[in-house]
Amino acid sequence: MTEQASLIEYPCDFPIKIMGKAEQDFVQTVVAIVKVHAPDFDAETVSIRTSKNGTYLGLTCTIRATSRMQLDALYRALSDHPLIAVVL
Numbered sequence: 001m002t003e004q005a006s007l008i009e010y011p012c013d014f015p016i017k018i019m020g021k022a023e024q025d026f027v028q029t030v031v032a033i034v035k036v037h038a039p040d041f042d043a044e045t046v047s048i049r050t051s052k053n054g055t056y057l058g059l060t061c062t063i064r065a066t067s068r069m070q071l072d073a074l075y076r077a078l079s080d081h082p083l084i085a086v087v088l
Helices: 026-037 068-080
Strands: 012-021 047-050 056-065 084-087
Touching: 012 026, 012 068, 026 056, 026 068, 056 068, 068 084
Parallel strands: none
Antiparallel strands: 012 056, 012 084, 047 056
């Protein structure tokens, strides 16, 4: 799919939901990965939800997306990390 065929108009604010085990460095790890692909991302804006039993964390990181390539690379990097179970 080419960028011209994308349904998203860039640049735009784009929320990414990331879920994984509630481990000590989970939030910091996710923020570090996001900042590689979106250097202007403000870590203070991360929304954090804990699962009912406290086993998992759900994060929402809203970045300023500039291209489909940027989003694809970010999704790949997040999905490839062993602490991260789901990226939406």
